[in-house]
Amino acid sequence: MWDYSDKVKEHFFNPKNAGAVANANAIGEVGSISCGDALRLTLRVNEASEVIEDAGFQTFGCGSAIASSSVLTEIIKGMTLDEALKVTNNDIAAELDGLPPEKMHCSVMGREALQAAVANYRGEEWKDDHEEGALVCKCFAIDAVMIEEMVWANKLRTVEDVTNYTKAGGGCAACHEDIEAILEKVLKERGETFDPNAAPIEKSIITAEKKPLTNLQRIKKIEEVLTSLRPQLMADGGDVELVEVIDNIAYVNMTGACNGCQMAAMTIAGIQQRLMEVLGEFIRVVPASQMPSKLVNIQEASHA
């Protein structure tokens, strides 16, 4: 069974705002019955202030789908529509103290139901821009459709390329066979053949340094890598900052959505992997909270 947080269980066993709201004037229906998750969100919106006065959900779905729906209604009650539209799926997941990667789509469904309900209230047509495929990379919750699109869009050729563009395959590496199968398929459609030994397309960043690095060079390089990874992290609502480098250990602070996220450990592993590739030497990435306290005051360092 899934390793659900206590918050998920609490919202599942005692769901808040279950059922349809009477006199609802905003209704969002999203999900896919073939996948086994579907949600109808009903809102009563004050027409003068656009404040959500009441929210209710009806969900066909698993424990985490019901918990995500329940927590969503709690988050948005009392918000204006514009405020509510800023709620991301990561906010929903964070409020539940995280969801297993296979279940992140439940939080996405919550956000989409909200967008659909707001569009319904405003008389607009909501269009779903999201297509979901089979989950390939369980470490970073990346599905097959996303990988395929990135391979097409960026003319990716190797597993390493896919990892650089999507993070998929950057953790435990168990999905590399599946990623190769996707590459094989797309490259065939493009009229090329997949070559596992092809050079990665982002050659410049990945070339390893030959000489041992000085500590200054090392810190500069680490900063460069973190800068290159930052857009991906920020897309997920998180960030990372370098706190200190002692010998071959880089101490970092994970902030925003990364902080406390169940995937923080995997993200750190991904950063470490990338650093080792670029620096060409062994580097360990460790949360700043585990820094020996004698050396640096964590509080000061993290606000430096």
Added chain:
Amino acid sequence: MPDIYLDNNATTKVDRAVVDAMLPFFTEQFGNPSSIHRFADGVARAIKKARGQVQELLGAEHDSEIIFTSCGTESDSTAILSAIKAQPNRKEIITTAVEHPAILNLCEHLEKEGYTIHRMPVDRCGRLNLEAYKNLLSDQVAIVSVMWANNETGTIFPVVEMAEMAHAAGVMFHTDAVQAVGKIPMMLQDTQIDMLSLSGHKLHAPKGIGVLYLRRGTRFRPLLRGGHQERGRRAGTENTASIVGLGKACELAIEHMEFENIQVKAMRDRLERGIVEQIPHCFITGDLNNRLPNTTDIAFEYIEGEAILMLLNKAGVAASSGSACTSGSLEPSHVMRAMSIPYTAAHGTIRFSFSRYNTMSEVDEVLKVMPDIVAALRKLSPYWDGNGPVANPEEAFKPTYA
């Protein structure tokens, strides 16, 4: 009340007598059965005895037809890969759409390597069309692999008849009997089945031990080559304690075969009758007249299986589901889809599987909690309104992406 375990098709509790039989083989009887000295004697004899016990449960003609492996999956892979290696000119495999992933995923992989896979469909009751099967058999087919009993619904396939049809066409026949062995009687020596897989942990032996039955004279190529163990057909030092345990478990299965088919079946029947009588909009899946005695799979419409399991678990009842969510996949169970069960029901299927350790009072306990669990989830469902489904459920709620 202690927790109620109704997930015996997933795995079973190791019988106390099996554990007792195994224990000496971790300590004083630790010898390698291949050795010459006296440390090996008792171990080699114990393995021989276990082989005889498995032979008896299967009704095999010779004890040398029993090959110990590590699990059901290894037995399945060995059987299919052996058949295609021994007959390199035959490029087709016949199987069914409702096999266990141990067969289906291997076949999917072989498909990429150029094999043609015939996955026979089933009807709404999970039955095969033997006329269509007959037409698929040809000298291009390397092997037919059809499960004896389905793990989700318990539906039994006519493997004895199908093996005869395969032989008449000169085709090898394998059956994945992981769910059937120990639950229904069999006499392999009277059949034309060439190979059969079984798994210890489904019949109160430990995990990590399986058997491939290989009819004498069947052309064979080993999966693991190395030492001379299992007459060179499965190299690797024997898992002695587990082999001894499996032997004991087979002996106990013979003793309990009648109990399984009378008392265990009575518990299963009482549970499913009680549920169907008390709870509206649910139905039993599979071939009701031709099932394992211990299995029932019930579809609860308009709600989702993982949510049911979580509430059952809270009430101390362990079962399993064919919903997408329990496996983390995007589709409900392939078995339910193959039977054309609609999505609104397929996601709400719950399998209860019994063993000789269950009791009638446990059945009553489940019958007490089940109606409230289903009602609580239906209250949350967009397909449900008050005391029944909304009118035209599939029309009334049509979420945006499908």
